[in-house]
Amino acid sequence: MSTLITGIGELTTHDPEHSGGRLRDAAVVMDDGLIAWVGPAANAPAADERYDAEGRAALPGWVDSHTHLVFAGDRTAEFEARMAGEAYAAGGINVTVEATRAATDAQLERGLIRHLEEAYGGGTTTLETKTGYGLTVADERRSAQIAARHVDEVTFLGAHVVPAGADRAAYLDLVTGEMLDAVADTVSAVDVFCETGAFDEAETRRILAAATARGLDTHVHGNQLGHGPGVRLAVEHESLSVDHLGFLTEGDIALLAASDTVATVLPACDLSTRMPLAPARALLDAGAHLAIASNANPGTSYTSSMGFAVATAVLQMRLTVAEAVRAATHGGARALGRHLDRPGKPRVGELTVGARADLQILDAPSVTHLAYRPGMPLTHAVWRAGNRVRG
Ligand SMILES: N=CN[C@@H](CCC(=O)O)C(=O)O
Ligand SMILES: [Zn+2]
Numbered sequence: 544m545s546t547l548i549t550g551i552g553e554l555t556t557h558d559p560e561h562s563g564g565r566l567r568d569a570a571v572v573m574d575d576g577l578i579a580w581v582g583p584a585a586n587a588p589a590a591d592e593r594y595d596a597e598g599r600a601a602l603p604g605w606v607d608s609h610t611h612l613v614f615a616g617d618r619t620a621e622f623e624a625r626m627a628g629e630a631y632a633a634g635g636i637n638v639t640v641e642a643t644r645a646a647t648d649a650q651l652e653r654g655l656i657r658h659l660e661e662a663y664g665g666g667t668t669t670l671e672t673k674t675g676y677g678l679t680v681a682d683e684r685r686s687a688q689i690a691a692r693h694v695d696e697v698t699f700l701g702a703h704v705v706p707a708g709a710d711r712a713a714y715l716d717l718v719t720g721e722m723l724d725a726v727a728d729t730v731s732a733v734d735v736f737c738e739t740g741a742f743d744e745a746e747t748r749r750i751l752a753a754a755t756a757r758g759l760d761t762h763v764h765g766n767q768l769g770h771g772p773g774v775r776l777a778v779e780h781e782s783l784s785v786d787h788l789g790f791l792t793e794g795d796i797a798l799l800a801a802s803d804t805v806a807t808v809l810p811a812c813d814l815s816t817r818m819p820l821a822p823a824r825a826l827l828d829a830g831a832h833l834a835i836a837s838n839a840n841p842g843t844s845y846t847s848s849m850g851f852a853v854a855t856a857v858l859q860m861r862l863t864v865a866e867a868v869r870a871a872t873h874g875g876a877r878a879l880g881r882h883l884d885r886p887g888k889p890r891v892g893e894l895t896v897g898a899r900a901d902l903q904i905l906d907a908p909s910v911t912h913l914a915y916r917p918g919m920p921l922t923h924a925v926w927r928a929g930n931r932v933r934g
Contacts, residue, residue: 616642
């Protein structure tokens with residue numbers, strides 16, 4: 544079944560062949576879950592069904608490359624304390640760990656589905672989520688298995704913190720050994736929280752090496768709470784991404800600019816933790832690959848709204864709307880290694896022939912409205928793999 548979407552007032556493709564990635568009065572044909580044709584509406588071929596966008600803007604669905612959505616419990620009190628002046632500290636993670644361990648599988652799955660519905664309702668079509676609130680072999684395994692039933696990419700974050708009451712050396716052995724083996728078939732990548740209060744340089748190196756030895760991709764949570772080795776380790780290890788980046792030196796920016804490791808910024812988290820905004824403008828100007836993600840989690844960023852993240856990146860981080868949209872789609876795909884076709888996984892984050900047909904239509908004439916009308920519900924219709932899932 545093929546679908547023609549026509550009457551697109553402004554189409555963002557990310558294909559440089561199409562007027563630098565932006566077309567006016569455009570159309571798209573989807574067939575068999577993939578983009579089959581993109582071009583001027585006047586030249587569009589026929590299809591089995593037709594949808595008229597009536598002049599609205601269309602763009603790739605959001606690729607949210609960083610979330611933590613397998614959890615139970617609530618951190619409202621911690622948020623209130625932060626808004627009253629307390630600093631964020633990694634230790635809060637243990638509050639969610641306790642609640643997650645106490646939850647049944649069904650409760651965790653229901654919570655995940657509820658949060659995914661929110662994310663998808665806002666135009667997200669590809670989503671990564673991490674384990675990291677179980678921190679025992681059984682709890683990390685069930686978190687990974689529940690996530691794998693519902694999301695595109697699952698990342699093992701056993702190295703979130705050393706759980707309360709655990710022996711540090713023994714936990715390091717577990718997270719690089721038995722616990723990693725228990726999830727290795729279920730996840731595609733391993734993440735490490737490299738930060739004071741979480742894991743230091745030597746520990747991070749060991750965890751990244753254990754992941755690579757099992758053929759898994761890697762990510763690093765780095766430079767969130769202060770300056771540190773996160774960026775350097777991610778780049779040295781050729782990790783897919785290093786995420787957060789509120790505290791960067793000129794040297795860190797130069798390292799990222801010279802590497803394929805994606806610099807992932809998390810604007811909603813920076814706001815919610817009242818930490819410095821990551822220098823997205825400087826990263827792009829230096830030539831780094833940039834992604835924007837939600838970091839949806841109950842501690843530091845309890846929102847999965849990619850529209851909000853994009854608006855904040857424009858209004859506060861000084862990106863253009865086109866740069867922010869690219870970082871939240873193509874950038875996120877690159878951060879997950881999904882900007883290239885993989886066996887059984889067509890590339891995402893762009894509207895080019897052969898890519899997965901993931902497309903959102905805004906109730907607005909241009910993507911500029913994402914920042915011009917921040918916080919407004921602009922998602923009008925969404926297709927995922929060629930199926931209309933919203934609107
Ligand atoms: N920094 C580490 N992990 C999460 C926060 C987790 C939490 O506080 O529950 C983050 O990305 O911000
Ligand atoms: Zn995170």
